[in-house]
Amino acid sequence: MTCSDVRRVLPEFLDGASEGAFPTDFETHVKSCPACSDLVSDLKLISSEARQLAATEEPAPRLWVRIAAELRAEGLIREPESPPTRPLLVPTSQPRRWSAWWLAPVAAALLAAGSYVVSHKPAPQVAKEQAPATPLTTPAPAPMTPAASPASVPTSAPALAPQQLAKKSAKASDVVASATAVEPEPSAEDQQFLSVVSTRAPSMRATYENQLKAVNAHIREVQAYLDRNPGDAEARQHLMDAYQQKALLYQIALDRIQ
Amino acid sequence: MTDPKQSTTEAEAIEQAKQGHEAAFEVLYHLHKRRVYSLCLRMVSNPAQAEDLAQEAFLQLFRKIGTFRGESAFSTWLHRMTVNVVLMQLRKKGLPVVSLEETLEAEDEAPRKEFGTKDQRLTGSVDRLQLQRAIDRLPPGYRTVFVLHDVEGFEHNEIAQIVGCSIGNSKSQLHKARLKLRDYLKFMRAEKAKTG
Numbered sequence: 001m002t003c004s005d006v007r008r009v010l011p012e013f014l015d016g017a018s019e020g021a022f023p024t025d026f027e028t029h030v031k032s033c034p035a036c037s038d039l040v041s042d043l044k045l046i047s048s049e050a051r052q053l054a055a056t057e058e059p060a061p062r063l064w065v066r067i068a069a070e071l072r073a074e075g076l077i078r079e080p081e082s083p084p085t086r087p088l089l090v091p092t093s094q095p096r097r098w099s100a101w102w103l104a105p106v107a108a109a110l111l112a113a114g115s116y117v118v119s120h121k122p123a124p125q126v127a128k129e130q131a132p133a134t135p136l137t138t139p140a141p142a143p144m145t146p147a148a149s150p151a152s153v154p155t156s157a158p159a160l161a162p163q164q165l166a167k168k169s170a171k172a173s174d175v176v177a178s179a180t181a182v183e184p185e186p187s188a189e190d191q192q193f194l195s196v197v198s199t200r201a202p203s204m205r206a207t208y209e210n211q212l213k214a215v216n217a218h219i220r221e222v223q224a225y226l227d228r229n230p231g232d233a234e235a236r237q238h239l240m241d242a243y244q245q246k247a248l249l250y251q252i253a254l255d256r257i258q
Numbered sequence: 259m260t261d262p263k264q265s266t267t268e269a270e271a272i273e274q275a276k277q278g279h280e281a282a283f284e285v286l287y288h289l290h291k292r293r294v295y296s297l298c299l300r301m302v303s304n305p306a307q308a309e310d311l312a313q314e315a316f317l318q319l320f321r322k323i324g325t326f327r328g329e330s331a332f333s334t335w336l337h338r339m340t341v342n343v344v345l346m347q348l349r350k351k352g353l354p355v356v357s358l359e360e361t362l363e364a365e366d367e368a369p370r371k372e373f374g375t376k377d378q379r380l381t382g383s384v385d386r387l388q389l390q391r392a393i394d395r396l397p398p399g400y401r402t403v404f405v406l407h408d409v410e411g412f413e414h415n416e417i418a419q420i421v422g423c424s425i426g427n428s429k430s431q432l433h434k435a436r437l438k439l440r441d442y443l444k445f446m447r448a449e450k451a452k453t454g
Contacts, residue, residue, distance in 0.1 A: 010433070011429055011430070011432070011433040014433075014436075015414075015429070039440075042440050043436045043437070043440065045384060046384065046389070046408075046436055046439050046440060046443070047408050047436065049384045049386070049389055050389065050393075050404070050408035050409045051408065051409065051411070052386065053296065053300065053386065053389065053390065053393075053409050054293065054296060054297075054409050054410055054411070055292040055293040055296050056292070056296055056386070057292060057295050057296040057299050057308075058291075058292055058295070059291050059292070059295035059308075059309060059312055060309065063291070063295070063309055063312060063313060064284065064287055064288075064291070066313055067283075067287065067313055067316050067317060067320075068280065068283070068284070070313070070317055071280070071283060071317070071320060074321070076278060076283075076320055076321065077278055077279075077280045077283065078277070078278030078279075207288055210288075214292075221386075222387075225385070225387055229450075231453070234391070235387060238387070241305070
C-alpha cells in the first residue's frame with residue numbers, strides 16, 4: 001500500500017469503520033511511514049479535540065432577558081394568579097431587609113478591572129507583590145443613584161486617572177492572581193452576591209452559582225492563555241467579553257432584586 | 259448519559275412550559291443555553307449573530323413546545339431546530355451551507371503545504387482557542403459539516419438530510435475540512451514559533 005492509497009481510505013478509517021474492514025497493509029504502512037503516521041495521528045487529534053468544543057461557550061446573561069421579554073410580548077408567558085412558590089428571582093412586596101445597591105458598583109468595578117487587564121500586559125510579579133491587597137469587595141458606600149443604576153453600567157472601559165489606575169492595577173492583579181488558580185474559592189464579592197441570591201431567591205442560587213463558576217472558569221482559562229501569549233489581541237477581547245459577562249450577571253441579578 | 263434527576267426536572271419543566279410558566283421556560287433555557295449558543299457560534303463565528311440565532315432558536319422552541327410529545331429527546335429536538343435556524347440564516351445571507359466548488363475538486367489534490375518539516379505532527383494537544391480560530395477560517399460549507407459532525411456529533415446521514423447534500427458529499431467535505439484545519443494549526447504554530 002502506498003501513501004496515496006492510505007489517504008484515499010483514511011476518511012473511512014477515521015470514521016470508525018470496524019476493525020478488520022481495512023487491509024492489514026494499511027496498518028503496516030501507517031506504522032512504517034512517518035508522514036502517514038503523523039497525518040493519521042493529527043486528524044484523530046483534531047477530531048477528538050473538536051468534540052470538547054461542544055457547549056463550551058456561555059451566552060451573555062442578557063440573552064435570557066431578551067428571550068423572556070419576547071415571550072411576554074408574544075403572550076407565551078402566562079403569569080399565574082397566585083403562585084404557590086416564588087421560584088424565580090422576582091421582586092417581592094415585603095419590606096426589604098437590606099439593600100443590594102452594592103451590586104452596581106461591583107459590576108462596574110468588574111468591568112473596569114476587566115478592561116484594565118485586557119488593555120494592559122499582565123503586571124510584573126514585583127508590582128503584584130507591592131500592590132496593596134485592596135479587595136474588590138469594598139465598593140464605595142454610595143447610595144443607589146441613577147448614575148449607578150444597572151442600565152448605566154458602562155460596557156466599555158472608563159477613562160481612569162493615574163491614581164485610579166494605580167488602584168485598579170492592584171485590583172486587576174488580584175483578579176488575575178485569583179483567575180489563574182485552579183478552582184479557587186469564590187471571591188468575597190461572589191460569595192456576597194450568592195448570599196443575596198440565597199436570601200432573596202433561594203431556588204435560583206444554584207443557577208447563579210453555576211453561571212458564576214462558568215464565567216470565572218472562562219476568565220481563568222483565557223487569562224492563562226494570555227499569560228502564555230501576551231501579544232494576542234483577540235484573546236484580550238475574549239477576556240474583556242468574559243468580564244462583561246460577569247458584570248452583566250450582576251446587573252441582571254440587580255435588576256431582578258430591586 | 260443523561261442524569262435521571264435532570265431528566266425529571268426537564269420533563270417537569272417541559273410540562274410547565276406548555277402551561278406558560280416563566281420559571282419553566284427559564285429552567286429549559288439554562289439547561290440548554292450553552293449547547294445552543296456554542297453551536298450557533300461555531301457555525302457563524304460571530305458572537306452577536308450567534309446570540310441572535312440562539313434567541314431565535316429558543317423562541318421557536320418555546321412557540322412550538324406545545325407540540326412536543328416526547329417521541330425524541332428534547333435536546334435532540336432543540337438541537338435540530340437550532341441547526342435549521344442557523345442554516346436558514348446562512349442561506350438568507352447567500353452563504354453556501356455546502357461548498358459546491360470545493361466539492362467539485364478532484365479527489366487527488368495537489369500536495370499539501372507542510373509547515374515545519376522537522377515537526378510535522380501536532381503532538382498531543384491542540385489549544386482550544388487556536389482550534390476555534392482555525393474552524394473560523396474554514397470556508398462556510400466545510401465549517402458546517404465539520405461542526406455538525408466532529409463538534410456536535412451528527413452522523414453523515416443526518417447531516418446529508420439537514421444540509422441537503424449526499425452522504426458522500428458530507429464525508430468528503432468533512433475530510434477536507436480536517437485536512438485544512440491541520441494546515442491552519444500548523445501554520446499558526448509556525449507563526450507563533452517565528453514571533454517567539
